[in-house]
Amino acid sequence: MAKERVTVVDIARAAGVSKSTVSLVLQGSPLVNEATRAKVNAAIRELGYVYNRGAANLRQAKSKIIGIVVNDLTNSFFAELAVGVDAVVQSAGFVQFLANTGEKIERQREVIASMREHGVSGLIISPARGTEAADLAPLVASGIPVVLVVRDIAGAGVSSLTSDNRAGALAAVRHLIERGHRRIAFLGGFADTAVFEARVRGYRDALREAGLDASDELVIGSAPSRAGGVTAIEQAMMLEDRPTAALCFNDAVAFGVCDGLRARRLDPGQDFAVIGFDDVIEAKTAVPALTTVSVDPQGMGERAAELLLKQINAGRAEAQAIVSPVRLVVRQSCGAAIERRLKEISS
Amino acid sequence: MAKERVTVVDIARAAGVSKSTVSLVLQGSPLVNEATRAKVNAAIRELGYVYNRGAANLRQAKSKIIGIVVNDLTNSFFAELAVGVDAVVQSAGFVQFLANTGEKIERQREVIASMREHGVSGLIISPARGTEAADLAPLVASGIPVVLVVRDIAGAGVSSLTSDNRAGALAAVRHLIERGHRRIAFLGGFADTAVFEARVRGYRDALREAGLDASDELVIGSAPSRAGGVTAIEQAMMLEDRPTAALCFNDAVAFGVCDGLRARRLDPGQDFAVIGFDDVIEAKTAVPALTTVSVDPQGMGERAAELLLKQINAGRAEAQAIVSPVRLVVRQSCGAAIERRLKEISS
DNA sequence: CCTTTTAGTTGGAACGTTCCAATTTCGTCA
DNA sequence: TGACGAAATTGGAACGTTCCAACTAAAAGG
Numbered sequence: 001m002a003k004e005r006v007t008v009v010d011i012a013r014a015a016g017v018s019k020s021t022v023s024l025v026l027q028g029s030p031l032v033n034e035a036t037r038a039k040v041n042a043a044i045r046e047l048g049y050v051y052n053r054g055a056a057n058l059r060q061a062k063s064k065i066i067g068i069v070v071n072d073l074t075n076s077f078f079a080e081l082a083v084g085v086d087a088v089v090q091s092a093g094f095v096q097f098l099a100n101t102g103e104k105i106e107r108q109r110e111v112i113a114s115m116r117e118h119g120v121s122g123l124i125i126s127p128a129r130g131t132e133a134a135d136l137a138p139l140v141a142s143g144i145p146v147v148l149v150v151r152d153i154a155g156a157g158v159s160s161l162t163s164d165n166r167a168g169a170l171a172a173v174r175h176l177i178e179r180g181h182r183r184i185a186f187l188g189g190f191a192d193t194a195v196f197e198a199r200v201r202g203y204r205d206a207l208r209e210a211g212l213d214a215s216d217e218l219v220i221g222s223a224p225s226r227a228g229g230v231t232a233i234e235q236a237m238m239l240e241d242r243p244t245a246a247l248c249f250n251d252a253v254a255f256g257v258c259d260g261l262r263a264r265r266l267d268p269g270q271d272f273a274v275i276g277f278d279d280v281i282e283a284k285t286a287v288p289a290l291t292t293v294s295v296d297p298q299g300m301g302e303r304a305a306e307l308l309l310k311q312i313n314a315g316r317a318e319a320q321a322i323v324s325p326v327r328l329v330v331r332q333s334c335g336a337a338i339e340r341r342l343k344e345i346s347s
Numbered sequence: 348m349a350k351e352r353v354t355v356v357d358i359a360r361a362a363g364v365s366k367s368t369v370s371l372v373l374q375g376s377p378l379v380n381e382a383t384r385a386k387v388n389a390a391i392r393e394l395g396y397v398y399n400r401g402a403a404n405l406r407q408a409k410s411k412i413i414g415i416v417v418n419d420l421t422n423s424f425f426a427e428l429a430v431g432v433d434a435v436v437q438s439a440g441f442v443q444f445l446a447n448t449g450e451k452i453e454r455q456r457e458v459i460a461s462m463r464e465h466g467v468s469g470l471i472i473s474p475a476r477g478t479e480a481a482d483l484a485p486l487v488a489s490g491i492p493v494v495l496v497v498r499d500i501a502g503a504g505v506s507s508l509t510s511d512n513r514a515g516a517l518a519a520v521r522h523l524i525e526r527g528h529r530r531i532a533f534l535g536g537f538a539d540t541a542v543f544e545a546r547v548r549g550y551r552d553a554l555r556e557a558g559l560d561a562s563d564e565l566v567i568g569s570a571p572s573r574a575g576g577v578t579a580i581e582q583a584m585m586l587e588d589r590p591t592a593a594l595c596f597n598d599a600v601a602f603g604v605c606d607g608l609r610a611r612r613l614d615p616g617q618d619f620a621v622i623g624f625d626d627v628i629e630a631k632t633a634v635p636a637l638t639t640v641s642v643d644p645q646g647m648g649e650r651a652a653e654l655l656l657k658q659i660n661a662g663r664a665e666a667q668a669i670v671s672p673v674r675l676v677v678r679q680s681c682g683a684a685i686e687r688r689l690k691e692i693s694s
Numbered sequence: 695c696c697t698t699t700t701a702g703t704t705g706g707a708a709c710g711t712t713c714c715a716a717t718t719t720c721g722t723c724a
Numbered sequence: 725t726g727a728c729g730a731a732a733t734t735g736g737a738a739c740g741t742t743c744c745a746a747c748t749a750a751a752a753g754g
Contacts, residue, residue: 005408007740018704023742033702048485053464054401054410055740058709061352063401065465073433074628079426086420086447090454095461098445100433107437114442117400118412138395226632259634281421285573287606354710365734370712380732402710405739699752708743717734724727 006049014043026051057119064094066308067115068124069108071151073100075224075252077278077297078126081149084301085124092309094121101128105135112139122308124301126150129193133157145311149304151194152321159311160321161304165195165277168293168326169202172247172275175291175328177210179335181245181273185218187232187257189249196221196249199277203247224249229256230263237264245273245334251280251292258288258333273334288332295326353394361390373398404466411441413655414462415471416455420447422571422599424625424644425473428496431648432471439656441468450475452482459486469655471648473497476540480504492658496651498541499668506658506666508651512542512624515640515673516549519594519622522638522675524557526682528592528620532565534579534604536596543568543596546624550594571596576603577610584611592620592681598627598639605635605680620681635679642673 008026012019017036024032025040032040043049057063068085070078086096097120099111108128115123122145125136133155140146140158148160176184186203189196200219207214220235222228229248233256236243248254254276258268268274269288276283279294303324311317355373359366364383371379372387379387390396404410415432417425433443444467446458455475462470469492472483480502487493487505495507523531533550536543547566554561567582569575576595580603583590595601601623605615615621616635623630623639630637650671658664 005740009740019740020704020706020742021702024703027742031702036702048489050489051464052405052466052740054404054466055709056742057401058399058405058711058740059742061709073426073430074423076421076423076426079420079423082445083420083447083449090446090458095444095458095465096446097442098429099437099443100430102430111437111442113397117398118442119399119401142395142397226629230632255629256632259632262634282573282602285577285603285606287609352710356710366710367712367734367736368732371733374712378732383732399710402739403712405710405741406712408739695754697752697754700750702747702749704745704747706744706746709741711739713738714736715734716736717732719730719732721730722728724725 005052006047007052008049010047011040011043011049014047015039063119063121065097065118065120066094066122066124066305066312067097067099067112067118067120069099069101069111069115070126071101071103071108071128073098076280076282077250077295078150080280080297081126081301081304084298085305086301087298088302088305088309092305094309103128105130109135116142116144120144122146122312124149124304124308127153129190145308145317147304147308147311149300157319159307159317159319161300161307162195162321162323163295163300164323164326165198166202166205168277168295168328169199169247170206171202171326171328172277172291172293173203173206174210175330176245176247176273176275176334177206177212179245179273182212183218183241183243183245184212185220185236185243185246187220187236187246187248188222188228188253189224191221199247199249218243222249222253224253226252226256226259229253229258230260231256233257233260245275247275247277249277251276251278251283251290254290254292254333255282255286258286258290269333269335275328275334279329283329284331286333291331291334292329293326294329300324352399353396354399355396357394358387358390358396361394362386410466410468412444412465412467413441413469413471413652413659414444414446414459414465414467416446416448416458416462417473418448418450418455418475420445423627423629424597424599424642425497427627427644428473428648428651431645432652433648434645435649435652435656439652441656448475452477456482463489463491467491469493469659471496471651471655474500476537492655492664494651494655494658496647504666506654506664507668508647508654509542509668509670510642510647511670511673512545513549513552515624515642515675516546516594517553518549518673518675519624519638519640520550520553521557522677523592523594523620523622523681524553524559526592526620529559530565530588530590530592531559532567532583532590532593534567534583534593534595535569535575535600536571538568546594546596565590569596569600571600573599573603573606576600576605577607578603580604580607592622594622594624596624598623598625598630598637601637601639601680602629602633605633605637616680616682622675622681626676630676631678633680638678638681639676640673641676647671 008019008022101108146158152160204214220232222232261268276292279292283290355366355369448455493505499507551561567579569579608615626639626641
């Protein structure tokens with residue numbers, strides 16, 4: 001088997017019709033007689049025909065492929081994002097080309113080029129760190145619909161879907177302040193990203209409006225990973241005037257911070273309040289359950305895919321920047337448990 | 348811009364050569380004169396030409412696409428596996444079609460069909476739960492090289508790359524026994540998978556060779572997730588005769604078990620020994636650092652991709668079942684810390 | 695009975711590339 | 725100078741599909 005490819009012509013011969021008719025059947029056209037359709041379908045099954053989408057694309061000059069490029073697939077935030085995209089893209093009859101850049105601009109350039117060569121009809125990109133508008137210029141000039149997710153790039157002239165990072169950070173820090181914290185740190189993340197900048201801005205604004213200290217020593221960068229969280233909290237605990245709470249760049253950092261606290265025999269949520277950002281799946285089941293700003297990566301992926309599909313169908317659409325709202329999910333790690341216990345005692 | 352596609356003929360006209368010559372340049376053939384090559388390349392840049400790989404594939408009847416289908420991309424084990432595949436596949440000049448089945452057979456059927464239609468030249472599959480040899484029969488009959496990873500399927504007649512689950516479990520449980528544990532549970536995982544079966548077999552063999560109780564009540568299944576781990580340890584703690592240690596189906600379960608222990612005010616690694624399976628990235632940085640059986644998902648992805656590429660290049664290769672070795676990484680969660688402390692005291 | 699309509703079917707050109715065999719160009723040698 | 729071989733270039737067919745305009749057969753209308 002697998003000797004020679006079975007094509008429409010073979011099917012046509014077997015079914016005693018022309019290749020045009022077979023093509024019509026393949027596309028479910030109503031123009032073809034019920035009886036012939038049955039004959040053709042029988043022949044298709046019989047010969048084990050496989051549709052050649054490449055040939056079809058060549059003729060029609062459009063593919064049913066959309067590309068998604070993410071900067072770090074090992075980060076479960078992006079993995080979930082990809083899953084969200086996949087879900088809607090698949091049910092729209094498209095198929096997903098996924099590539100991982102690992103934050104490398106060069107790799108990103110390569111994979112985008114490769115996707116264009118394969119004729120993707122749209123692209124969802126979570127850009128690598130340091131991507132500039134110029135890097136995307138040839139792509140957008142080609143007229144392929146592009147949606148940027150998570151990280152926006154100023155002046156790129158394409159649609160983007162980001163979350164309201166400033167508002168999320170603001171809400172989180174306000175919450176910590178309400179709980180009575182006066183010295184609050186911001187831990188983790190690379191300082192040269194727009195996301196970091198926005199979250200820190202929200203953090204500072206909340207401190208300022210409460211008239212609290214927003215000195216630079218309280219903002220401690222690190223890799224946006226669990227390991228980075230450990231080092232960040234260690235650094236924070238070296239400070240003369242130690243913080244009693246922290247907003248973390250993301251959930252991975254927050255978990256690392258909890259690890260670091262435990263390593264110092266401190267109980268996260270009890271001795272120190274920590275809030276994360278993103279609300280990855282593990283946040284709910286962790287102990288203590290992580291208070292975090294919910295971003296819903298899967299939902300973001302879905303919305304990005306919908307936006308892209310809309311642009312593909314519309315042919316040409318205005319670039320729009322959507323910032324999706326975000327909400328604080330209060331669980332245990334910010335000290336909710338303490339309060340509950342205090343209430344129990346007083347009642 | 349983006350009006351009309353520029354093709355080789357446009358380039359040919361602009362450079363004053365024939366389309367055949369342009370094609371030769373595109374493929375880096377040594378047959379073409381240095382001067383003409385330069386002219387052609389200039390025209391390519393000038394007109395912003397993008398290569399149409401679809402058309403090329405049509406002519407050559409082979410693509411540079413490999414497909415990878417995973418059963419759960421939100422599980423970081425599989426995300427890392429995909430990253431490993433991506434790395435070697437990309438550097439071999441291929442591009443990766445990734446699809447997520449979410450453990451659904453029907454979806455798996457669809458994505459495999461879609462990939463065949465797109466003419467992938469090989470497929471790496473981590474099959475959904477319950478996949479049978481019959482499900483893959485048409486695929487293997489077509490002669491497309493296929494490599495199964497993580498989960499093997501008996502009688503499928505294709506190559507597979509799995510890890511030595513029995514040996515890993517055996518080593519882990521032996522280690523717990525050496526540490527003095529006598530009542531050891533196996534927690535988490537779905538009982539109807541080959542992986543579960545192999546790990547439990549290793550677990551039982553270790554108990555048996557030490558003459559210990561291997562009763563069924565100590566094997567407690569659950570979803571192979573963090574949440575599943577929480578419920579599994581809860582169930583274990585309800586037993587008349589409680590275990591003092593557990594081997595977990597995977598790291599996610601192990602983290603859940605730690606969470607569950609903490610919820611009961613028990614200190615994992617101290618009051619109860621836990622060992623995971625897989626060695627995901629977080630295992631090292633967690634507190635306590637997780638003792639686990641290292642499977643190196645990224646490395647597995649790389650090896651699977653290499654195996655697949657070899658088969659693609661060889662044209663026709665014997666199906667081989669590779670089981671890759673596995674090693675126990677001892678960290679804190681199995682009580683290593685306790686021992687260290689005992690040593691400190693005695694010295 | 696002829697014309698018109700409708701339902702169904704069909705051959706051939708086209709999509710953008712690669713491959714093959716054929717051709718041109720050019721330098722070298724007798 | 726003519727012949728020869730090597731180097732470089734080329735036109736056309738082919739890949740598997742879709743689209744279009746043209747065709748046939750049968751039914752409907754006059």
